[in-house]
Amino acid sequence: MSKQVTIKQIAQYAGVSEATVSRVLNQPELVSKQTIQKVKDGMDELQYRPSALAQSMRNHTTKTIGVVISNVLNPFFTTLVRGIEDAATKRGYSVIVCNTDENPDKEQRYINMLVDHQADGIILASTGNHANYHSMVNDMPLVFIDRMPQGKDANLYDTVLVDNEKGSFNAVDALIKQGATRVNAIVSPVATTGTERLNGFRKALTAHDFPIREQDIALDDYLGQHTAELALNLIQTNQCDALFCGNNVILMNVLKVLKEWQIGDMKLAVFDDQPWFDFVQYPIISVDQPAYLIGTKAFITLMDRLANPNRPVTHDIVRTKLVIR
C-alpha cells in the first residue's frame, strides 16, 4: 500500500504540532480559525483519513459491535441483521456478523474473537448451551435477542424478545377455527423458543377442548435433516389435517413432503412470516415477527447500555401479528 497519511505529516504541512491537528479533529473550539484552516487545507491536500485503529487503541472504543446468530440464511435473521446494520450505520458503528449454526463451540469461538477485537458490545441469539456468558465477555455489554438468557445470566442482561407462546396460540387457534380437527406440531428444540411455541400450541388445543397427544408433537433437529421424515410420519400415522410449524425452515421442509407425496389437503400454520407464503397453493397461516424492528431495538438497547452501564436491565417484548391466508 502507498504509505498512510498520518497526523504527523499534516502537522508538518501546516507547521503545527500533532496535538493541534488532533484538536482540529476532536475539539476544534480550542483552536483558532486560522490554524483550523491551515490544518484542513493540509488534510484535503494530502487526503488524510484518521486511522480508526489508532483511535480505538487510545479511546478504548472500537465503534464496532458483534451480532451472533444461528444463520443469516434464515430470512428471519437476515431481516434482523439488516435492522441492526441500518441502525448501527446511522450511529457510526460497524457490525460483524457471526453464524453459529447452533453450534456452541462456534459460538464460543466467535465470542472470543469479538472480545479480542474489543467490540463495544454483542447482540446475541444464544444457542442456549452456555449458562454463563458473563464469564466469557467480562463486562462487555450483551443484548439477548430471540432467545432468553439462562442460568446465571438470567437477570443480568437486556433482552428483546417476542411472545412466542401467544403468537403460537393464535396461530393454532386460527387453524382450529378454520375447521382443523387434528392439529399436529413440529418445532425446533432450539433454546427457549421451541418450548414456548409448544406451550402456545398446547394451550390452544386445550382452549378448544382438544386432547393433547404427545405423539402429535415432533421435535426437529436444528439442521432440519430429518424434518421431512418427521412430517411424513405425523401425517401418515396420525392422519392429522393441520400442521403447526415452529419456524420457516420447518415449513419449507414440510412443503417439500407435501409436494413429493402429492398431499393436496393440509392446513398449515407457521411461526414467522415470509412474503412468498402468498404464492404457495396452500393457504398458510403465519405469525409475523417484526424482525427488522427487533434488530433496531436491540441496537438501541445496546447503545443505551453503553451510555449508561448501570441502568436497570430492560426486557422488551415485541408484538407479533397473525396473518391469515
Place this chain on the structure above:
Amino acid sequence: MSKQVTIKQIAQYAGVSEATVSRVLNQPELVSKQTIQKVKDGMDELQYRPSALAQSMRNHTTKTIGVVISNVLNPFFTTLVRGIEDAATKRGYSVIVCNTDENPDKEQRYINMLVDHQADGIILASTGNHANYHSMVNDMPLVFIDRMPQGKDANLYDTVLVDNEKGSFNAVDALIKQGATRVNAIVSPVATTGTERLNGFRKALTAHDFPIREQDIALDDYLGQHTAELALNLIQTNQCDALFCGNNVILMNVLKVLKEWQIGDMKLAVFDDQPWFDFVQYPIISVDQPAYLIGTKAFITLMDRLANPNRPVTHDIVRTKLVIR
C-alpha cells in the same frame, strides 16, 4: 470493563520480559520449554487474550475484510455473504457487511469507512456509479463480484462473475421451447448485469426468429417500486404469454401482480433460483447462480491477491445452471 489483561502482566507473573511473552505467542520455537510453560500458566491464570487492536496496529493487518453489496435481504446476496463468511472464518478473518441499496453515496461512505478501519481488502458488488475505485481505496485489494468494474478500473481488479448473457439466453430459450409465443422482459438497470441479461434475452429471441420489439422490454428501477405497474403494462398491452424477470426481486413483484389480477396463465423465467420457487403454482424456469460458491471464490481470490500483490489480474466466470419446472 474490568481491566484488560496485557502482556505486561503476564510478563510480571512469569518473571520474564514482555518480548518473551510475545515470542511464546508468535515464535515459540525461540523460547525454552520451561519458560513457555511458565508463560502459558500465567495466561491461563490471568485469562489473557491478546488485543487484536494492538496487533493490527503493529502488524499493519487487521484480519478483517469488507463486503459491499446492495442488500443482504436479497437472498442471492445473503447466500453470497454466507459463503464469504464461512471461508473467512476458516482463515481467521472477520467480515464487515455493508448494504449500499444501490446508492453511490452510501457506497462511497462505506468504502471510506473500510479504508479508515484498515480492512485488508474489499469484496465489492459495485453500484457501477464510480469509475475510479482505485483512487478511493489507494492500494487496498478489491475483488469485484456480480458486476464488472468500469472505466479506469476495468482491468485493474480481480473479478468473480457469472455469465449473465448465456444464463439468460438459456432461460428464454427454454421458455420458447415450452411454447411461448411472445416473451417480454423486465430487468433491473443495475450496473453491468442488466444489460448482459437483456442481451441474452435478445439473442434467444433472434435465435428463434422472434422479432425484438422494444416495447416488450421494461427497465425496472432498482428499488422495485414500479415493477408491478411495469409488469401489468406489459401483460395487458402486449398480451405476452411469457415473462423473463431479471432477478428474484422482480419475479416476486410479478407474482404479486399475477395474483392480484388473477392471471392464471403465464410462463415465467427468472435469473437466480430460490428454493420456494418449487411451491409456486406457476412452473418457474430459473437460472441458478452458485451464490455461495461465488462468495468463497471471491474470498480465496482476495487471499491470493493479499499473498501475492503482483500476480496478474484474474477473471473468474462461474457456471449457472438452468432449472426447468
Place this chain on the structure above:
DNA sequence: CTGAAAGCGCTAACAT
C-alpha cells in the same frame, strides 16, 4: 491558543 511528552498493547530489531 499551542506544544511536548507519555502511553494505549503489541512486535521486531538489536543486543547480550
Place this chain on the structure above:
DNA sequence: ATGTTAGCGCTTTCAG
C-alpha cells in the same frame, strides 16, 4: 534463550 528499546497513529494531560 532472553531482555531492551523503539514505535505503530492517535489523544490527552500538563505546561507555557
